[in-house]
Amino acid sequence: MLHQQVDPKSPRDILTRGINASPGAATGQIVFSSAAAQDAEARGEPCVLVRRETVPEDIRGMHASVAVVTERGGMTSHAAVIARGLGLPCIVGASGISIDPRNRTLRAGERIFREGDVLTIDGTSGEVLAGAARLLEPALDDYFSQLLDWADGIRRIGVRVNADTPSDARTGLRFMAEGIGLCRTEHMFFDEARLPAMREMIFADTAEDRMLALERILPVQRNDFLALFEIMAGRPVTIRLFDPPLHEFLPHDRDGMRELAESLDLPLSDVVRRVEALTEFNPMLGMRGVRLGITIPEIYEMQARAIFEATVAAARKGISFTPEIMIPLVSVGREVELVRARVDSIAAAVRNETNTQFDYRLGVMVETPRAALRAGDFAGQVSFMSYGTNDLTQMTYGLSRDDAGRFMGKYVGQGVYREDPFHILDQDGVGELLSIGLERARGEARHHGLGLRRAWRQSRSIAFCLRIGVDYVSCSPFRVPVARLAAAHETILAEVEEAIPAESRPRS
């Protein structure tokens, strides 16, 4: 209902069927790389990104595309997960096609397609179609809006949007999100204009050099935030400080390193050594989040300054609000103390420089089991806590989402896991940690949000949030309407349960 669809009456020239990883349909020219996708977008031409599988660096290419197809991967592969988040039609595991990225050809049986040829991706059925099929616009009509309005009158749990870009924020707002529950700031650093400064920062030997590099990112980042603040017009915006490991910003192949060495005017061996030194055995469990924030404090300082300067700029345009700053991957209370001290002093400096008063709220992202168990250590220091169900699930199970794909099918098939815990919130394990966290923080932290990026599909997850006392859920833009409906649905069910004694209820 919320996406374009292939007109059922349109003829279909089916090349292959893959896994329907993200619904909706789109038509565009084939591109084989993220760079080509960005070029196509710059030319205003819709494109379909075609890859064997996607990697984190492809995020910009995915942003620039209207649909994604991968030869490999399953429902939990990188492409599938990111595409669902972006609301992009996506087909993964399309093993009937064979992609040759070097020669930029896509082969389907005897047929060969090249860059620029047109495909239609039907992410709802999983069909890859040759040429431009006829598409129907999404039916976001008045009846649907009316239904959502009724839902909003009933539900007792907030719905925010995960938005990193103005376009995400606008979509969320169009679907009546009450604020931004999660603004990830790292994608902003992958932007081609900023990546060189980011890399200079990584290669800097002193705090001064790091600050010089970051000063070049500051104005761009400030504009990123100001744009979001303007769009959200006073609604809450939760910004998560920089989270990913630094090696994600470095090239991993020889050619990329050679280019980087030239641009930084360093010997290739230095670049290779630095890349190797930053490589991690388990990046998920490595030097990221607050660990980076404490070890290289200049990054968070720059981000805090960008947030506060954007807050002042917004105030001067008549938008008054209190930004929410969230610290990722905490596991001990002292991490928050250290970051808070620095952010406080940046706030004082910006107030002083701009002669403007503003407030801010500090919060933590609870995504390690230890953070949930020790929620009481954080609660007194912060205004809010937001529960990241994705990382928390990975750590509680000891299971990387990116690596689980290889056996998840077998595991769910044999009933080892009743359901994929990255799709349906594991109430017994992860859920217990969430309740423990909420219980131990209650009365201290003022509000509690829960990321529903992956668990959104089931209204059961929302029911669980209601039960444990989460104030709002936050999900990707295209999930907002569904979350509003599910929240209302579950609120009604909960009220029915309260009103009717268990023994007189019909069995479900």
Add this chain to the structure above:
Amino acid sequence: MLHQQVDPKSPRDILTRGINASPGAATGQIVFSSAAAQDAEARGEPCVLVRRETVPEDIRGMHASVAVVTERGGMTSHAAVIARGLGLPCIVGASGISIDPRNRTLRAGERIFREGDVLTIDGTSGEVLAGAARLLEPALDDYFSQLLDWADGIRRIGVRVNADTPSDARTGLRFMAEGIGLCRTEHMFFDEARLPAMREMIFADTAEDRMLALERILPVQRNDFLALFEIMAGRPVTIRLFDPPLHEFLPHDRDGMRELAESLDLPLSDVVRRVEALTEFNPMLGMRGVRLGITIPEIYEMQARAIFEATVAAARKGISFTPEIMIPLVSVGREVELVRARVDSIAAAVRNETNTQFDYRLGVMVETPRAALRAGDFAGQVSFMSYGTNDLTQMTYGLSRDDAGRFMGKYVGQGVYREDPFHILDQDGVGELLSIGLERARGEARHHGLGLRRAWRQSRSIAFCLRIGVDYVSCSPFRVPVARLAAAHETILAEVEEAIPAESRPRS
């Protein structure tokens, strides 16, 4: 007291100082690779393994060496951790030397050393010495033995040894360990004689081909177990089923892949593709432990058969005992059900084939937060539960031990972590999960062991184990005497605490 030491009166030709990662001293010829270490051992020549840093494949080289030095790494680096486990003198982060593995030279200032030159490693002081210093033998004298005997009369907690090899088992027994608490079986597969069969198994396309490859490993593995059973002579032996990800058994460089392609008679591109397909983003959180056991059941079946056949062979030699089989990395109860069904049927088959009765005990390794939270789901199905504090710490903090080295110094220095949680058990977070696990499994699982590999240093950890009701701790062979003393010490303290009301105790 338990290791050789450099005679304080001996002259010292100090090349550099590094981090004293594992105590004791040893003299040997320099080798730059694990292969050279194994060659030296085969020739009966003591050698010192010298590496920039060690990787899991170096385990055999470390076993073959009398000491280890690495240019990089900290107290929690691979080399440091493994060396402590093996009781090998080890210096890490010896940045004053520069190793060129290709040309096989070690440079210290102006001086250059080559393969075969002699070094003395003083792991107690962290000094790398040129030539052979005079060494003093460990003072494991009668007084010490008497002290340990007294300790054994007092302590209320068992002490077992982590032993993968006959040599470890003998050392543990010499130090009076009461059994093997953890026998890791994967090192057995790295043995040069078995690695080819292991790789054939990995490359097999069908279950039949996998079984054919594993059948070649079976007799060797059976002998491994029989040797341990004979040494332990009826004392308990807990064998952990295969745990590591398969890619650890594959070469990662081009040369190694080419060799492997030749030996398997496969195109190089096939080998490269398979290696790539098995590569994981986060191996710690990937396809390992029971996930491998369920996805490729032939491995566990072979291991169960080897254990049972060795049990029968031991019985025929007059050693009667009940082997304990432990399933690693569980997170849901159904994993145990599936493995148990297969192991039971292998047991029945071996009983039938050999016409011999034997029993076995099945247990789980609790090392994911979820396993601790859901301990009640496992307890009814198993005879014992063993708590792996190392992995549990990694997952509870969301922190990989291998990657933590880069910031751990800063973190402990700034008091972010009061102590390195890989050295001192984190009672507040990991400890709570351990108590929850024990609490929820009590009365069901018959006994509870706790791995103290990393947390052994502080008797506080033993005190904690006493408090939460662990039956025994298991540690590396050279830690056994210390653990016995600490256990007695803490037992006395606990009894004092029980006997004297808190208000009349002196303040500590």
